[in-house]
Amino acid sequence: MRRLWGRLSSVNVQKAVWGLEELGLPYERVEAGGAFGRVGDPDYLALNPNGLVPVMEEDGYVLWESNAILRYLARRHGTGGLWPEDPREAGLVDQWLDWQATRFTPSTRDAFWQTVRTPPEQRDQAVIDRSVEASEACAGLLDAHLAGRAYAVGDRFTAADIALGAATHRWLHLDVPRTERPALRAWYERVRARPAADVALPPLS
Structure with a gap:
């Protein structure tokens, strides 16, 4: 199960979505941030204490910071493609x-x-x-x-x-x-x- 929290109007969420789409990985995107709120809720802050988007959940693994998410996806699922081996x-x-x-x-x-x-x-x-x-x-x-x-x-x-x-x-x-x-x-x-x-x-x- 892979879930990405964040509204698509966020440039940081866009990077994570682009990475997921490039790699052909299935995911659910949950609207959060901006007009959608949620980022100040206790359950969201338990995922990301910064109260920012995006946050990615993958089989119990939680990761925030957009470029960290992009690096993780590229290294784990796209070595030799999005992430060079050299x-x-x-x-x-x-x-x-x-x-x-x-x-x-x-x-x-x-x-x-x-x-x-x-x-x-x-x-x-x-x-x-x-x-x-x-x-x-x-x-x-x-x-x-x-x-x-x-x-x-x-x-x-x-x-x-x-x-x-x-x-x-x-x-x-x-x-x-x-x-x-x-x-x-x-x-x-x-x-x-x-x-x-x-x-x-x-x-x-």
């Missing part, structure tokens, strides 16, 4: 997962919240501008890395493409000015075309 390639996947979590997604957070989840009359343009500036720096770094590459690490799709793809999906669909990044755009369209991404990446909300 230690150096695996190290690079870890590198990009950490960068996504600590740099790219945090840089876009304020622009996302201000333009998608905040009423226009309550938005703070200075906050948006700072977030866009930080996001542009990250997008430029990723675009330079992807120039001449089909995927983020090595010559095939890995867990790094999932984490980076979910973050890029959010960035490219924000209603903010941005510099066009040809390599980033081409890579995004490539990974976005995967059937699993179609399940995992809804319109921003």
Whole structure:
């Protein structure tokens, strides 16, 4: 029995769903977080004391933190596919997962919240501008890395493409000015075309 707790509007839940779908693993997704609530309930806090999504349960095993879930799924169910067998390639996947979590997604957070989840009359343009500036720096770094590459690490799709793809999906669909990044755009369209991404990446909300 495998259960994933979390609403699909969460970029972190999207990564876990994308991983599950890529690996063809059966799962039940339970709406939680945001308007769905539940994350403050005692039974949920017993699963994740942080009160955040996602949380995955698998045959009595409980795991939270989206990239930890993605790493676990890729290592346990997708060795040689989503998770490279070569230690150096695996190290690079870890590198990009950490960068996504600590740099790219945090840089876009304020622009996302201000333009998608905040009423226009309550938005703070200075906050948006700072977030866009930080996001542009990250997008430029990723675009330079992807120039001449089909995927983020090595010559095939890995867990790094999932984490980076979910973050890029959010960035490219924000209603903010941005510099066009040809390599980033081409890579995004490539990974976005995967059937699993179609399940995992809804319109921003």
